[in-house]
Amino acid sequence: MFDTLLQNLLNALQWGSFYSLIALGYTLVYGVLRLINFAHGDIVMVGAYIAFFISSLLLGQYAMPAFLPGWAVLALTIPLTMVLTSLVGVTLERIAYRPLRRKGANRLYVVITALMAGLILENGNLLILGASRKKFPEMIDKVVYKVGAVYVTNLKIGVILTSILSFIALHFIITKTKVGMAMRAISYDKFAVPLMGIPIDTVIVFTFVLGSSMAGLAGILFALSYPILDPYMGMSIGWKAFIAAVVGGIGDIRGAFAGGFILGTIEIMVVAFFPSSYRDLIAFSILLLILTVKPTGLFGVPQTTKI
Amino acid sequence: MKRFSVPILLVVLLTTLMGLAWFEVIDLYIQTIILFMGINIITSTSLNLVNGNMGEFSCGHAGFIAVGAYVSSILSVALFTKSKTFGAPLLPPELAAYGFPLVLICGGLAAALTGLLVAIPSFRTRDDYLAIITIAANYIIISTIINIDTIGGARGFMGMKRVVFAMEKCAEIPWMILWVFIFMVLSILIIRRYMSSTYGKGVEAIRQDEVAAEIMSVNTNRIKLVTFMISSGLAGIAGGLYAHTIGYVNPKSFDLLKSTEALVMVYLGGMGSISGSIIAAVVFTLMLELLRPLQIIKWVAIPLLLIIIMQFRPEGIMGHRELSDIFPRLKKFYKFK
Numbered sequence: 293m294f295d296t297l298l299q300n301l302l303n304a305l306q307w308g309s310f311y312s313l314i315a316l317g318y319t320l321v322y323g324v325l326r327l328i329n330f331a332h333g334d335i336v337m338v339g340a341y342i343a344f345f346i347s348s349l350l351l352g353q354y355a356m357p358a359f360l361p362g363w364a365v366l367a368l369t370i371p372l373t374m375v376l377t378s379l380v381g382v383t384l385e386r387i388a389y390r391p392l393r394r395k396g397a398n399r400l401y402v403v404i405t406a407l408m409a410g411l412i413l414e415n416g417n418l419l420i421l422g423a424s425r426k427k428f429p430e431m432i433d434k435v436v437y438k439v440g441a442v443y444v445t446n447l448k449i450g451v452i453l454t455s456i457l458s459f460i461a462l463h464f465i466i467t468k469t470k471v472g473m474a475m476r477a478i479s480y481d482k483f484a485v486p487l488m489g490i491p492i493d494t495v496i497v498f499t500f501v502l503g504s505s506m507a508g509l510a511g512i513l514f515a516l517s518y519p520i521l522d523p524y525m526g527m528s529i530g531w532k533a534f535i536a537a538v539v540g541g542i543g544d545i546r547g548a549f550a551g552g553f554i555l556g557t558i559e560i561m562v563v564a565f566f567p568s569s570y571r572d573l574i575a576f577s578i579l580l581l582i583l584t585v586k587p588t589g590l591f592g593v594p595q596t597t598k599i
Numbered sequence: 600m601k602r603f604s605v606p607i608l609l610v611v612l613l614t615t616l617m618g619l620a621w622f623e624v625i626d627l628y629i630q631t632i633i634l635f636m637g638i639n640i641i642t643s644t645s646l647n648l649v650n651g652n653m654g655e656f657s658c659g660h661a662g663f664i665a666v667g668a669y670v671s672s673i674l675s676v677a678l679f680t681k682s683k684t685f686g687a688p689l690l691p692p693e694l695a696a697y698g699f700p701l702v703l704i705c706g707g708l709a710a711a712l713t714g715l716l717v718a719i720p721s722f723r724t725r726d727d728y729l730a731i732i733t734i735a736a737n738y739i740i741i742s743t744i745i746n747i748d749t750i751g752g753a754r755g756f757m758g759m760k761r762v763v764f765a766m767e768k769c770a771e772i773p774w775m776i777l778w779v780f781i782f783m784v785l786s787i788l789i790i791r792r793y794m795s796s797t798y799g800k801g802v803e804a805i806r807q808d809e810v811a812a813e814i815m816s817v818n819t820n821r822i823k824l825v826t827f828m829i830s831s832g833l834a835g836i837a838g839g840l841y842a843h844t845i846g847y848v849n850p851k852s853f854d855l856l857k858s859t860e861a862l863v864m865v866y867l868g869g870m871g872s873i874s875g876s877i878i879a880a881v882v883f884t885l886m887l888e889l890l891r892p893l894q895i896i897k898w899v900a901i902p903l904l905l906i907i908i909m910q911f912r913p914e915g916i917m918g919h920r921e922l923s924d925i926f927p928r929l930k931k932f933y934k935f936k
Contacts, residue, residue, distance in 0.1 A: 328727060388906060397913030400656055404866045405909050407859055408902035415898035531734060531855060538731040569753070573742035576735040580720070583732060587724040 295441035300564045301557070306448050306517065308556025309455035312549045313510035314533035315540065316462060317503035319548035322537070323479045324499045325393075328403050331384060331410035333530010335504050338413055339377040339511025340428070340521050341421075346372050347429050362431040369431070373512055374505040381504025382497055384409055390493070410527070417523040428519035451513045458509060459549045462502065466545060471498055479543065539579050541592025550590060555579070604933040613780050620773040630776065632888050634844045637779035638837050639880040641786045643864035644873055645833035648790055650862070651871035651919075652799075653826055654806035656730040657717065659737030660834055660861040663710040665853035666740060667835025668842035671706030672759050673750060675699060675843070680761040684749060695765035699778065703839040710835020711828040713740065718827035722820045737858060744850040755849030759842050779840050786833045790873060793829060802826055806871070863905060868916050875917030882916075 314336055321329045350365040352358025360368070388409050392402050435446040466472035474495045477485050486492050514529075515521060532555060540551025555575065562574045588594050616633065619625045625633075646660045677685040679695040690698065716739070720732045745753045766774045793799055801822040804812035813819050842848045860883070868879030886904070890897040908916075923929045 391910055392913055395913050401909055401913050405906055408905050411902040412899055419895050535731050569746055572738045576738045580735050584720050
């Protein structure tokens with residue numbers, strides 16, 4: 293019994309890592325722009341596909357012969373994917389969100405645009421690559437360690453460690469660097485910041501770079517763990533990660549990180565002890581309860597409004 | 600004359616539609632599109648009440664549609680037809696034509712009660728936190744339906760076509776067009792009257808500033824409760840009509856994608872504009888059907904089109920205005936309160 297619990301807890305950490313990484317991207321953009329970037333889940337999907345093409349290319353499945361060992365391919369794929377995915381995110385910001393922001397459109401119209409952009413990414417992918425699912429290549433051999441009665445794979449450790457490390461890195465960027473300070477300043481007062489000579493658009497682009505590269509990272513890790521890719525894979529995980537970000541207190545990266553792990557743990561535990569079709573029902577009921585008790589999320593601070 | 604122009608227009612429209620369907624001038628496909636238009640009008644105007652007029656951001660409208668669809672389908676199938684699940688009809692099938700509107704209203708009431716799931720948390724939360732509650736509510740409703748095996752679970756529920764056939768035994772007229780039309784007009788009327796009542800002024804006040812409204816002695820909790828329940832109740836009626844038009848419901852067809860469709864119609868039409876929502880619902884339904892030959896390209900073309908519309912008209916087709924605000928001369932010809 294205890295072993296099962298421990299094993300499930302480990303699985304929950306892995307599953308929660310995906311949610312955390314995606315929720316971090318949501319919360320970064322939200323914290324700066326107060327924009328729910330509903331296309332974020334689909335950027336994760338795009339990241340997974342980019343990783344698929346880069347790794348297939350490097351492994352010699354296309355015209356190029358293979359000349360690198362598996363681990364080197366992985367080491368190259370991760371940064372390349374993060375860069376390319378962040379390009380996708382920035383492009384989206386540049387062509388879809390920024391013109392609307394300039395026009396001073398209602399915030400919710402930008403949200404609808406984001407939803408539409410997500411649909412375009414999904415269905416555009418379906419249109420270009422066809423409906424067949426892609427099998428993500430295996431780059432490193434799976435190693436299973438046995439600790440007591442608990443089975444640990446190297447992949448699981450890698451996923452959990454990556455998400456924790458990227459959280460620490462993000463936290464460092466936001467609290468210690470100048471760009472991070474500018475990001476916090478924009479979320480504090482969007483109108484005073486440009487007056488202080490801070491290039492607001494550059495900071496916003498940087499935010500999208502950070503958020504989308506997190507999404508790219510989540511995409512690779514997800515594809516490594518569940519190596520079947522399809523165009524709609526990002527949708528449901530994206531919505532759920534957004535819910536996780538809100539439960540943690542949206543706008544605060546500690547909240548997103550914690551919320552991701554909470555949602556992951558609840559989902560895995562429900563599946564472990566109940567029929568799996570109850571997963572959404574129980575998980576979201578618990579989250580609804582959390583939000584009813586603490587309406588601003590776990591780390592969120594109630595906003596004071598002036599009249 | 601001014602007072603009667605709108606009712607006369609509506610009656611003429613209804614008789615034309617029913618006549619065309621009766622003499623089979625328009626085939627079943629076009630009839631279905633017209634039905635969908637009516638249903639989408641109910642969906643978009645009801646969501647517009649919460650998202651446009653009250654300024655909240657509800658993204659889980661499909662959940663309430665699902666509740667209405669399931670409750671009214673189960674009731675009508677159990678009452679008027681012989682089915683595997685519920686056995687012999689509880690009432691004589693000849694009553695179907697009279698019982699159907701009651702069944703629809705029962706579905707609406709059930710959906711309104713489910714609206715409490717969102718309305719009560721909305722007392723303390725706002726904005727994006729409320730958005731999340733509505734998304735979670737949508738997931739919870741769908742997941743609950745999937746887990747009830749007697750009503751088909753994930754396989755879906757069918758048999759509503761037999762109810763329509765039972766109605767046609769009473770009198771051979773296109774019943775669904777009649778009901779969709781009546782309920783569409785009713786729901787627009789309810790929303791219109793609600794918005795011009797004292798409660799409606801409160802709704803406008805909440806949209807502009809909730810705290811200030813509360814200080815000015817607007818009972819915000821009560822208004823939110825009533826508004827959410829009306830909105831979700833009308834969505835439930837739309838769901839019941841949808842279920843009986845298609846003849847089959849499946850929990851998967853009420854997921855967040857359906858909610859997204861409703862959101863698109865509201866924001867395309869313009870927040871807080873009833874005529875905008877109606878126009879957007881008609882345009883959107885037509886767009887879905889006209890672009891059907893494009894197949895998969897359709898699902899890229901429609902979002903792209905919407906993004907382009909948003910870029911050029913960031914306030915939607917109508918903005919926060921009604922048709923009579925744009926063409927003031929129209930006011931001479933009709934009075935619609």
